[in-house]
Amino acid sequence: MSFYVSVISYVGIYGILAMSFTLVHGTAGMFTVAHAAFFGIGAYGTALLTPLLGPGFVPVGIVAGSLLAAAFAAIIGLAALRERGQYLMLVTFSVQIIFSVAALNLPFTGGDNGIGGIAPLGIGGLTAKHPIAAMVVVLALVVAIYFLLRYIERSSLGRLLRAIREDEYAAEALGADVFAAKMFAFVASAGLAGFAGAVFAHHASYINPVSFSFEVAILIVTISVLGGQYSLLGAIVGALVVVWLPYVIDFLGIESVKVSAITQLIYGLVLIFVLFIRPSGMVPEQLRGFHPPAQPGAER
Amino acid sequence: MAQAASAMEAASSGISLIGVAKSFGGVAAVRDCTAEIPFGCITGIVGPNGAGKSTVFNLICGFVAPDAGRIVYRGENIAGLSPPQVFRRGIARSFQGVRTLRNLSVLENLLLGATAAKALSRVWLPFVTRKADEAAVPKAWQLLDELGLTEAANRLAGSLSYAEQKLLAIGRLMMADVDMVLLDEPLGGLDPNGIDGFIARIHSLVERGRTVCVVEHNLNAVRRMTDRVIFMADGTVQASGTTGEVLAREDLARLYLGVTAAKGSHP
Numbered sequence: 224m225s226f227y228v229s230v231i232s233y234v235g236i237y238g239i240l241a242m243s244f245t246l247v248h249g250t251a252g253m254f255t256v257a258h259a260a261f262f263g264i265g266a267y268g269t270a271l272l273t274p275l276l277g278p279g280f281v282p283v284g285i286v287a288g289s290l291l292a293a294a295f296a297a298i299i300g301l302a303a304l305r306e307r308g309q310y311l312m313l314v315t316f317s318v319q320i321i322f323s324v325a326a327l328n329l330p331f332t333g334g335d336n337g338i339g340g341i342a343p344l345g346i347g348g349l350t351a352k353h354p355i356a357a358m359v360v361v362l363a364l365v366v367a368i369y370f371l372l373r374y375i376e377r378s379s380l381g382r383l384l385r386a387i388r389e390d391e392y393a394a395e396a397l398g399a400d401v402f403a404a405k406m407f408a409f410v411a412s413a414g415l416a417g418f419a420g421a422v423f424a425h426h427a428s429y430i431n432p433v434s435f436s437f438e439v440a441i442l443i444v445t446i447s448v449l450g451g452q453y454s455l456l457g458a459i460v461g462a463l464v465v466v467w468l469p470y471v472i473d474f475l476g477i478e479s480v481k482v483s484a485i486t487q488l489i490y491g492l493v494l495i496f497v498l499f500i501r502p503s504g505m506v507p508e509q510l511r512g513f514h515p516p517a518q519p520g521a522e523r
Numbered sequence: 524m525a526q527a528a529s530a531m532e533a534a535s536s537g538i539s540l541i542g543v544a545k546s547f548g549g550v551a552a553v554r555d556c557t558a559e560i561p562f563g564c565i566t567g568i569v570g571p572n573g574a575g576k577s578t579v580f581n582l583i584c585g586f587v588a589p590d591a592g593r594i595v596y597r598g599e600n601i602a603g604l605s606p607p608q609v610f611r612r613g614i615a616r617s618f619q620g621v622r623t624l625r626n627l628s629v630l631e632n633l634l635l636g637a638t639a640a641k642a643l644s645r646v647w648l649p650f651v652t653r654k655a656d657e658a659a660v661p662k663a664w665q666l667l668d669e670l671g672l673t674e675a676a677n678r679l680a681g682s683l684s685y686a687e688q689k690l691l692a693i694g695r696l697m698m699a700d701v702d703m704v705l706l707d708e709p710l711g712g713l714d715p716n717g718i719d720g721f722i723a724r725i726h727s728l729v730e731r732g733r734t735v736c737v738v739e740h741n742l743n744a745v746r747r748m749t750d751r752v753i754f755m756a757d758g759t760v761q762a763s764g765t766t767g768e769v770l771a772r773e774d775l776a777r778l779y780l781g782v783t784a785a786k787g788s789h790p
Contacts, residue, residue: 375645379634379656383642386624386635393622396584397699398610398640407646510628512677516661 228354234459234466235361236423239368241446241458243415246372249453249508250381251408252388256440257299257315258416260322261292263435265417266424268292270338271331273425279347285421292417293410300409304402307391319440326432337431344425357426364422365459368415372455377511384408438487445490449497451504460505465490536595537562537734538583538614538703543592543602545578552578554758556592562702565729566736567749567766571779574755576738577619580705584616585609596703610640615696616705621688625681629672632680632691633663636698663698669727670694686717693724697731704728706737710744722748742779746770754779 240262247253268288269281276283303314326332344351344360351357375381383404386394395401424430442465450461469486477485497504538560545553553575560566568576581587583594585606594602601609624632637659645652667673670690675683680691689709696704709725710718718741725748728735739745745752745766752769754762756778762769769775 378645379638379642379652380645382627382631382635383639385627385631386639389624389626390622392586393618393624394635394639395586395606396610396616396618396622397635397695398607398615400605400607400643403643407643508626510631510677510679513628513630513660513664515673515676516664 225354228358230466230470232354232358232361232426234462235358235365236419236426237443237446237466238365238459238462239419239422240416240443241450241462242368242372242455243412243419244443244447245452245455245458246375246384246415247408247412248447249451249457250376250388251384251405253304253405253409254309254312255315255409255412256312256437256444257318257322258413258443259435259437259440260315260319261296261413261416262420262423262439262443263322263326263430263432264292264295265289265420266430266435267326267332267338267420268417269421270341270424270430273342278342278350279345281342281344281350281425282346285418285425288421288424289414289418292420293414296410296413297406300406304405304409319437323432323436326435333431335431337429338424339429341424341428341430343428344422361422361426368418369455369459376455380404380407442490445494448494448504451506451508453503453508454506456509457504457506464505538736539593539595540579540583541593541595543579543582543589543594545582545587545589551758553582553589556755556759558753558760558763560703560734560736560753561751562734564734564750565725565748566734566751566753567745568736568738568753568755569740569742569745569779570755570761575758576755577707578758579755580616580707580738583609583705584614607640610699610701613700613702614705615699615701615703617692617696617707617709619707619711621685621692623680623683623688623691625679627680628677629680629683629691630660630663630667630676633666633694633698634659636695637662637700640700659698666694666697670724686713689713689717689721690724693721693728696733697728702732702734704733704735706735706739708738708740710739710741718744742770 240258244258247255265288268291269284272287273281273284299314299318303311327334332338344357351360383394383399387399387401387404391401420435423434446461446465447458449464450459451457468489469482472482472485473479536559540556540558543553543556544551556575556579568579570576578587582589585604585608588603592602593600596612596614601612624635638656641652641655664676667676672687672690680688683691693709706725710721713721722744725735725737737749749766752763752766753760754769754775761778762772762775
């Protein structure tokens with residue numbers, strides 16, 4: 224039972240991570256492969272900070288981890304977002320590699336062994352030690368973030384980001400500060416990925432560099448493309464499928480050594496299949512419909 | 524035409540280009556360009572391909588920074604400002620292609636004209652901006668009705684016909700809070716009926732108090748819709764004045780057709 228509960232929690236955490244990727248890629252059209260690094264910065268940030276603050280301050284650690292990821296993204300964005308085109312992908316690729324090397328070798332990250340004994344999710348004296356309590360907290364966060372992002376997507380800001388995705392020059396000619404808008408999407412998305420990482424750290428109580436490797440960066444893209452890269456709901460559906468997949472393979476009684484390899488193979492095949500058959504993914508982009516105004520004069 | 528000329532004298536200066544120059548890799552696209560786009564009338568920029576007409580638009584709107592010269596608008600040198608800065612000063616443009624935001628709805632395309640410039644303040648002034656956003660919606664519906672696109676409001680803009688997408692591009696500019704609208708070949712690719720309808724749209728921009736400047740190859744249409752013409756060739760202004768005056772000059776007609784023919788005669 225607690226096994227299912229914990230898998231559902233991971234679906235939620237990867238769902239938040241994938242929704243953060245939807246904001247930067249699906250909505251604003253910027254392809255980045257550093258989201259596993261931002262996920263990791265948030266996790267390491269809170270894992271290192273919370274012990275200094277004391278056990279009651281987990282939310283402070285989570286917020287600090289998110290802000291740390293956002294701050295790194297701001298620096299990267301200042302350097303990379305002035306250029307148009309595929310430049311960002313190359314820069315974020317290097318960032319991801321540098322992060323992996325740093326997480327293994329910096330004196331305070333614990334190297335291969337990572338960091339253990341991270342305080343469970345909670346606030347003040349209340350802790351979600353029980354897996355079900357932790358799951359409820361995670362799912363509440365998923366819902367809150369879904370609605371926050373949905374609000375942004377449906378606002379004029381979301382519309383502007385989608386316009387930039389479609390045609391930067393057209394958006395610029397309509398008076399949009401394209402650089403600032405891209406900075407917003409990139410930094411907010413990275414902050415949210417950091418948030419997911421911080422929640423992950425407190426939920427798992429143990430982190431090491433494997434959880435934030437380049438494979439995970441690709442996993443995020445897989446979740447997003449499979450579920451629907453232009454849809455927030457798609458990110459959650461994608462996380463549901465992708466997070467469950469290794470356990471399903473495990474259930475089939477395949478040797479556990481082979482599970483990881485087979486999982487990777489299936490991810491690859493599924494990705495090609497989806498892009499070929501249904502490029503918009505399982506959940507396509509949902510446009511906000513507008514109702515005509517009710518004045519009698521405007522009706523036809 | 525006399526009426527238009529007197530209106531022109533009364534109008535303030537609008538955009539003044541003074542000795543503007545721009546080269547791309549040693550090729551002078553625009554050189555020593557001095558011209559006026561006055562408020563209150565429709566100015567056409569005509570000339571053979573490669574005359575530098577579109578570059579002038581790019582220079583005014585900040586997509587390209589001039590190598591030399593000044594572009595004065597309302598007493599301020601706007602040369603070298605970024606496109607959003609130029610937009611905020613009251614100048615917007617359309618492009619040669621339609622540049623429809625294909626995966627946004629038709630209505631959203633229109634809303635962007637009104638909201639794109641201020642959308643980022645949704646982050647720090649969420650409620651103030653929200654009011655302005657909501658105020659744009661009924662305005663957009665009204666405009667859709669005028670453009671005959673009401674039925675398509677919630678459809679993807681990419682599903683519209685080419686002519687409808689051109690209308691939508693003009694619609695975006697109608698939604699924008701600007702005084703000066705620069706249209707780059709608005710009639711390209713339209714059939715004669717489409718052209719008539721489109722000229723009516725351009726006039727409705729003027730009725731809304733916008734000053735219009737248009738780059739156009741269809742001289743017949745230029746004759747019908749503009750009050751003034753700037754004639755460009757080889758990156759510089761050859762003549763400017765009232766439309767009747769400039770288009771009647773035979774030397775310019777020869778320059779226009781001659782250069783075009785020479786370019787077209789490559790094997």
